[in-house]
Amino acid sequence: MSILINKNTRVVVQGITGKQGSFHTKEMMNYGTNIVAGVTPGRGGMEVEGIPVFDTVAEAIEKQQADASVIFVPAPLAKEAAFEAIGAGIKVLVIVTEHIPFHDALQIVDYSVKKNVVQIGPNSFGICSAGQAKIGIPPNSIFTPGPVGVVSRSGTLTYEIVSNLSLRGVGQTTCLGLGGDSVVGLSFVDILRLFEKDNETRAVVLIGEIGGRQEEEASIYIKSMTKPVVGYIAGKSAPPGKRMGHAGAIIERGAGGFKSKVESLKQAGVKVAEIPSQVADYVADLLKR
Amino acid sequence: MSILINKNTRVVVQGITGKQGSFHTKEMMNYGTNIVAGVTPGRGGMEVEGIPVFDTVAEAIEKQQADASVIFVPAPLAKEAAFEAIGAGIKVLVIVTEHIPFHDALQIVDYSVKKNVVQIGPNSFGICSAGQAKIGIPPNSIFTPGPVGVVSRSGTLTYEIVSNLSLRGVGQTTCLGLGGDSVVGLSFVDILRLFEKDNETRAVVLIGEIGGRQEEEASIYIKSMTKPVVGYIAGKSAPPGKRMGHAGAIIERGAGGFKSKVESLKQAGVKVAEIPSQVADYVADLLKR
Amino acid sequence: MKLYEYLAKGIFRAEGIPLPKGGIAQTPEEALIIARDIGFPIAIKSQVLTGGRGKAGGIAFANNENEVTNESTRILGSMLKGFKVEKVLVEEKLTIDKEYYVSITADSFLKKPIILASSQGGVDIEDVSEEYIVKKVVDIDIGVYAYLGREIARKLGMQGDLMNEFSSLVIKMYNLFRKYDAELVEINPLVRSGDKLIALDARFNVDDDALYRHPNLPRLTEGEEWELKAKALGLSYVQLDGDIAVMANGAGITMATLDLLAIFGGRPANFLDAGGGAAVEPMAKALSLLNDTKPKVIFINIFGGITRCDDVARAILKVKKTTDFCAPLVIRLTGTREEEAITVLQENNLSAYKSMEEAARKAVALAKPASGLEGVGKCQY
C-alpha cells in the first residue's frame, strides 16, 4: 500500500526535453515509475527515453491517460505549466522547480484547491511509494518497502533519514516532500491524514524545520491520530530573520521558531529526535512493540 | 417545508437605505421574513424600519447572525457587494439588481461556487417559501402554502402563474426566480434537485423562456425525477437575434430556440402548457391523482 | 451593442491581432485612394450591422481602379438588408489557403467564458456540425494562457509556428473579451495566407450594461427606427412585423403576451416591456411611443405586483388627454389596486379585462380584417 501514487499511476513529465527533465525521467523509469508521456511545447512528436512527447498536457491525457504530472520547467514558466496541468485534469501534481515566485505559488495553490488537485511543491523532491513508483528527484537507492510513512519539508535531510531507516531494515510506504518554499500546496496535516487512513502505514516520520507554523498545526491533528509519529526539526541553531536556504525556513516577526515546534510536537505525543540518526532508532523501537 | 429559506432564515439587506431597499425591507417584514440587519457603508448606526444598519456585512453577521443576504445596491457596485457577502460567510445570496454587467456576474458566480454559496440572480425576483419568508420583491399577496415548487427565469409571468395556482387553491412550497440575465448563479437543474429531495413538494412548475440551454439540461435531469413537472416556455413568437427584454432571452447562433426547449421537456415527460393559465389546470389535475 | 467591422478591426489592431491592410471610405474617391495605397486586388466591404453581406451583394472585389470606382459607387449609399451603406472597408484581397473560425463568448449554462473554434471557417458556426467544433471553457480567475491556445490549435490540426501564432491570437482575443466587457469576439473567417494567420472578418459585441465602463467606445446609431426611439427612452423594445402593439410589465409576461396573441391568430407589432414597478410617467411615454407606431390595436397587459394598476390607468389617461389614441385600446389589469384602476378607467369610459386570455382574444379579433372593425382607430395607414 501507499498514499497518492502507486505503480499504476500514469505520469507525464512537463519539461521532459530539458536537462533535468530528461535525466530524472530516466531515473524515475529505472525505479519502475509508469512514465507515459512528456510535454514540451513545440516538441510534439519527439521521443525522450522512448517516451512520446506532446505539445500539451491535454494531449498527453487524451492519448496516454496520464493522471499525474511532474514539473521540471524553469521558474518563470512554472505557473503556466501548473495551470495547464491543473486545468487539463491532472490529479497529482509534483512541482520540483525551485525559485518560483511565491505570488505565483499562491495562485497555483488556489487553483489546485479549486480543482481538487493534490499539488506537491514547489521546490519539492517529490514523492516515492517505495518499491512502486517515484515522481520527483530523490535517489532511487535509499528506499525500501515497509511500514513507515515519511513526510518532510527538505530534500537531502530526508534522504539521510530515509537511508538510515532502510539501513536498519525499516522500510517505507510513501515518502513525500512538501517543498521548501514559503508557499506550497500541502501541509503536514494533509499528509498525516492520508497516512492515518493508509492500512499499511504503521508509523510516521515527520521532518520539519523552522519557519511558518505548520508543525504546530500538525501537532493539533496528531493528538487525534492512532499511529505513532517520530519527529525531527531542523534549525535549532538558526538566528532569527535569516533565511536558511529554503524560502520557508525563516524565523520572523516572533513566529516560526524551533522551540515552539518541538514543544507542540512533544505535547502531541511525538517522539522528537535531537539528531537525525536518532529518528531511525526511535522508529525501530516503536515498531518492535 | 421549503427549500433554501424558511421562517428562521436571518436576512441582511444590502443597500437597505436606498429607495428599493427600504421599500422591500418593509414588504419582506410584512410577509414575516426575519430581517435582522441592513448594510450601507457609512450608515452604520442608523435604523431602517426598526432594523439596525451596519457598515459591513461581516458586522451584520457578527452582531445579528445573518445567514442570508439580498442585494439592492446599484449595478456598478453590485459585484463588490456580492463579493462582500460571499466573503463574509453568507449562505444564501439573492441579487435583485438589474443591469449588472455579465462579466461581473461571471466573477460573482465563480466566487459563489468556490465558497459554496447559493447565489440567486442577478436580476431575480428572489425566493419565497410560502407562508414563511420572502427574500426579494414579488408581491406578498400571490403566495399560498401548499405542495408545489415553482422555479422560473422571469418575474411578472411567475406572479401571474403563481397567482393562478393560489386562486385555484393550489399552494406552493417555495417559488424561486433564477434571474433574467444571461449569467446567473443557479440553473433549473440545481433547484429541481432540491425540490426532488424536499418532502413537502409534490409537483414542480418550471417556467422557462428562450435563450441558453438550461431548459434542455433540466430535461435530462427531469427524466430521473420521481415528481411530476409542469412547464411553460415563453418566447414562442420571438424572432432570432433579438433580446426579448431579459439579457438571457435571445435566440442566437442557432441556439436557445423555443422548439428545442419544449421538445426536450416533453420528451422528459413534462406536461408543457401552451398558455400561462393552463399551468394551474395541469398542476391541479396532477395533484388530484 | 454591435460594432461595425471596421471599428472591431480598429480594436483588434490595437491589441496586435494581424489584419489585412485596409482603410475606411465614405466616397468612391476615398476608396480609390486607399486601393492605390494597398495595391490590387482589393476587397470592398459594406459596413452594416448585419450578417450575410456577401450573399446580399455587399462585398465586391476589384482588380483595377475602374472596378474600385464602379463597385464602391454601386455599394455606397445602397440599401443592404434594410440598412443604408454609409461606409465601405477597402482591404487587400488575400490569398486564402485555409479558413478557420474562432470566437469567445460566455456560456450561460456553464457560467464561464467559452472559446469556440473550427477548421470549417467562413460559414456561420451554427451551420458547422458539432464534430468540427472545438470548445474550451475558461476559468475566469485563471484566464487564457498559451497552453489553452495550443490545445485548440492542435485540435484544429495546426502545428509548430502556426500553433504558436494561433495561441497568441486567442490570448489577445480573450484580453479584448475581458477588457471591453465583450459579449462576443469573433473572427470568421480567420484565414491562413501562406504561413500567416490573418483575421479577415471581425465581430465585436459589447455588453450594453457595461457600456458605462467604456466611455471611449463609439455608440451605436444604427437600427430600426422605433427601436432607437425606445432605446432613447430607456425602454426594452423589439420591432416585430404585426399590427397589435403590446405593452406589458416584465420580459417574461411580455413574451407570453406575444405568444398568446400569435396562438390566437393575431400578429404582435412589437415587444415592449414597461418594467416591473414602473411609475406613471415612464409608462405614459411607452404608451405614446406605441401609439406613434400606428398599430391596429394597442394591447396593454398588466399584472399588478409592485406595479400599481391605478398608476397604469393614470398613465393611459395621461396619454389620452394629450394625444388621440389612433387605435382601439385593449386593457388587461389585475393585481395591486385593481379596483381603483377600474374605477378610474370607467370614469373615462374605458374598461379593462381581468383575464389575460380574454383580453388577448379581443385584441386579436379587433385586428382581424374579417372583424369588420378595421378603421375603428383614427390613424391613417
Next chain:
Amino acid sequence: MKLYEYLAKGIFRAEGIPLPKGGIAQTPEEALIIARDIGFPIAIKSQVLTGGRGKAGGIAFANNENEVTNESTRILGSMLKGFKVEKVLVEEKLTIDKEYYVSITADSFLKKPIILASSQGGVDIEDVSEEYIVKKVVDIDIGVYAYLGREIARKLGMQGDLMNEFSSLVIKMYNLFRKYDAELVEINPLVRSGDKLIALDARFNVDDDALYRHPNLPRLTEGEEWELKAKALGLSYVQLDGDIAVMANGAGITMATLDLLAIFGGRPANFLDAGGGAAVEPMAKALSLLNDTKPKVIFINIFGGITRCDDVARAILKVKKTTDFCAPLVIRLTGTREEEAITVLQENNLSAYKSMEEAARKAVALAKPASGLEGVGKCQY
C-alpha cells in the same frame, strides 16, 4: 530583498499612500536644505536595513537649523547596529494623535495573503498581544475591495471618513503587494494626525525569486561581507558567529549540520547550502569562499544522491591545488559514488567519514581551544 525606508516610501507615494513631507540627504547641507523647505520641527531618520533604529539612536528630531546640522552630522557616516549610515531621510515631524499597525504578507499555512492590523501601533507586531491584532485573509482571485478595509477599520475602532481613508489605504497596499511581488508591505506606525491617516514608517520586502520581473526596482547592496560575496556566486549563505565553516548539500541537512555541531558544543561559522546536484565547479567556488572566511575548521557534509561524492572529492582537490586550506578539513561523504570519492581523497592524503555524527564530533574537537589543536591550520588570526 528589503528596501530602505526612503525607497519604500517612494513606491508608496507613487501609489498615492499619504506620507509625511520629506526628502533624502547624504550630507548635513542637503539635510538643511530639505529641513528649510519643510519647516520645523523635523525628524532625521538614518537609512539602514535594520529595525530598532530609534532605540539605537538612529532617529533624531530638530527644532531649528542648528539642530539639523548637529544631528545630521552626528548620524551621517556613523555606524548603526553594524551598518554605516550613508543617507538620512529628513521629514516633517507630525502631531500624532494615535498610532496603528498594518501589514500585508502571505500566510504560509493558509497559503493566502493576509492583512494584519492593530490599534497598538508603533511597536513590533510580535510584541502586541493576539487580542489586539486584526487578521483578514484575502482570496487571491478576488483581491481587496473597500469592504475588507472597512471591516478591518471597524475592528480598529475607526468610523466614518477615517474608515474610508483606511480602506482606501489597504487597497493601495494590496495593489503594491501584488504588483511588486512583495513579501511584506508594512506601515508601522500608521498615524492619525488630526483627521488624516499618514504612513510614518514604511517597510517593503520583495521576493528575491521574483526580482527578474522588476528590473526597475533598485538592487540591495548592503549586507554582511560574506553574504554579499556568496550571493554574487549564487550561493545560499548565512553568516553566523562561530568558527566552524560548514558546507552541506541541501537546506535541511545544512541546518541539521549546524544544529549537530552546536549540540556537540561547537560553534558553526556559517550556513552554506551547496545545493542538490551541484557540479565540481560551483562546489569548488563555495569551498574557496569558506576558506577565505578563515575559520578554525572546515566541515563538509555531503549525502550523495543526485550530488556525486566523487564530484565533491574533485572539488576539494581542485581548491587544494590552487589555494592552501587555512584550516583542517573534516569531510563526511556517503551515497552515490562514495567509494570512488574515498579513493580519490586517499590518493591525496585526505580521508572522509561515513557517519555525520562522527564527523561532527571531530570538527567540534578540532575547533576547541582545549583540544591542543589550534593553529593546525595555516591561517593567521
